[in-house]
Amino acid sequence: MSLNAYGLLRPLLFTIEPETAHNLTLKAMKAGVFPSCTPVKNEALKIELWGLKFPNPIGLSAGFDKNAEVIAPAFKLGFGFVEAGTVTPKPQEGNPKPRVFRDPTHEAVINAMGFPNDGMTVFKANLEQFLSRRHKAQGAVGINIGMNKTQDQPAKDYCALIKMLGPMADYLTINISSPNTPGLRDLQKREPLLELLSAIKDERQKSCGDHPPPILVKLAPDLEDAQQEELAGALLEAEIDGIILGNTTLARPENLPANFAARTGGLSGKPLTQRSTAIISNFYKLTKGQTPIIGVGGISNGRDAYDKIKAGASLVQLYTGLIFQGPAIASTINRELVELLRADGLNNIAQAIGVSVKL
Numbered sequence: 001m002s003l004n005a006y007g008l009l010r011p012l013l014f015t016i017e018p019e020t021a022h023n024l025t026l027k028a029m030k031a032g033v034f035p036s037c038t039p040v041k042n043e044a045l046k047i048e049l050w051g052l053k054f055p056n057p058i059g060l061s062a063g064f065d066k067n068a069e070v071i072a073p074a075f076k077l078g079f080g081f082v083e084a085g086t087v088t089p090k091p092q093e094g095n096p097k098p099r100v101f102r103d104p105t106h107e108a109v110i111n112a113m114g115f116p117n118d119g120m121t122v123f124k125a126n127l128e129q130f131l132s133r134r135h136k137a138q139g140a141v142g143i144n145i146g147m148n149k150t151q152d153q154p155a156k157d158y159c160a161l162i163k164m165l166g167p168m169a170d171y172l173t174i175n176i177s178s179p180n181t182p183g184l185r186d187l188q189k190r191e192p193l194l195e196l197l198s199a200i201k202d203e204r205q206k207s208c209g210d211h212p213p214p215i216l217v218k219l220a221p222d223l224e225d226a227q228q229e230e231l232a233g234a235l236l237e238a239e240i241d242g243i244i245l246g247n248t249t250l251a252r253p254e255n256l257p258a259n260f261a262a263r264t265g266g267l268s269g270k271p272l273t274q275r276s277t278a279i280i281s282n283f284y285k286l287t288k289g290q291t292p293i294i295g296v297g298g299i300s301n302g303r304d305a306y307d308k309i310k311a312g313a314s315l316v317q318l319y320t321g322l323i324f325q326g327p328a329i330a331s332t333i334n335r336e337l338v339e340l341l342r343a344d345g346l347n348n349i350a351q352a353i354g355v356s357v358k359l
Contacts, residue, residue, distance in 0.1 A: 006326025010104075018100040018109070026065070029073035035327050036076035040334035044341050045080070047350050049292055049314055050214040050241060052140045052170055056080035057337070057349050058305065058330045061296050061317035062144035062173065062218075066117040068126040075138045078331035083317065084127070085144030086175050089160045091119035092148055095180060103260045103269075107300065107324040111248065112265030114180040115146050120164050127168050140170035144218070149181055155196050159203040166204055169213040174200060177220040177247035179266045185220060188227065190234045193217075197238040214241035221246035221275050221297060228279065232286035242292045244317070245280050248272070249297075269320040273298030277311050284312025284357050300325055302336020309349065310356040 013021060028034040045056040059081040060074050068084040075082060094116025101110045143165050147157035158174060166172060176187040187193055204212045217240055219231065235243060248266025256271065276297025283293060295313030299305050300321045308316050322329050337349065346352055
């Protein structure tokens with residue numbers, strides 16, 4: 001399906017309540033009736049990171065496939081990697097509905113989901129089913145893990161998830177940045193974070209054998225400069241493998257419609273583009289480019305993705321852009337990236353990482 005074709009269908013699709021539309025999309029993908037896209041295969045887009053080979057740098061971010069149900073169909077949309085989750089140890093309903101809201105004019109979404117998912121046992125079964133028939137050409141599969149809403153000892157939940165799911169992951173994302181789980185963002189402080197990461201690394205060593213997956217930490221885009229500096233130092237000290245920047249924001253730009261902006265939850269989409277790119281650039285400086293970054297937030301086209309890569313991201317992810325641009329977005333962005341690289345005289349996407357930042 002082309003972007004033009006999706007643009008014609010979008011007004012009709014947007015008459016459906018957002019969360020219902022998402023669940024229908026998952027059902028269509030599982031049934032094999034969702035459109036697939038021809039992946040862009042180009043040597044200029046290939047990148048290797050953490051010993052993993054990515055056919056292109058565009059990933060599907062966590063939140064789309066919470067229960068690892070549609071990983072294979074997601075790869076058919078042209079993504080170079082897919083991150084499933086957020087998964088919690090116990091199943092949970094999440095926050096009361098309605099909890100997802102669209103603003104098509106600004107291509108923005110507010111969600112107050114609260115990690116609804118079927119729990120780690122169901123997630124494991126779904127992931128095992130995918131891995132049993134995984135195609136060699138497919139990219140990496142990340143697992144995004146979080147704590148249950150009722151947990152007052154976060155390390156217990158994260159370690160339980162690593163014990164069960166860690167051996168199956170190409171990489172693990174420690175989600176401490178969702179604004180919709182009480183107390184979660186309190187982990188974005190030096191001492192609680194170092195304590196949590198120490199427990200997580202110990203569990204990884206015990207549970208994941210000779211090939212432990214890299215551990216990434218997902219941070220919020222709402223961090224002040226002093227917080228960013230503190231956390232960058234803590235992540236370097238903990239020798240963490242990567243950083244995902246960022247999650248949804250609690251900020252509300254003034255140009256958003258008042259009734260939409262008043263909704264509770266995290267904002268994603270185009271209003272987040274510049275904020276996300278700025279925090280990527282700052283963390284790249286603070287870590288002196290030593291810790292790979294996955295850039296997320298407001299990616300709708302090749303230029304958005306390229307700007308984040310030039311700001312210091314080794315890879316990028318999107319989700320909200322898929323809602324507004326349609327199933328061809330990954331392939332379209334990859335084609336645009338090839339042209340942008342060619343225009344800059346670069347042979348590979350890795351050569352563009354951080355070129356806009358002076359270390």
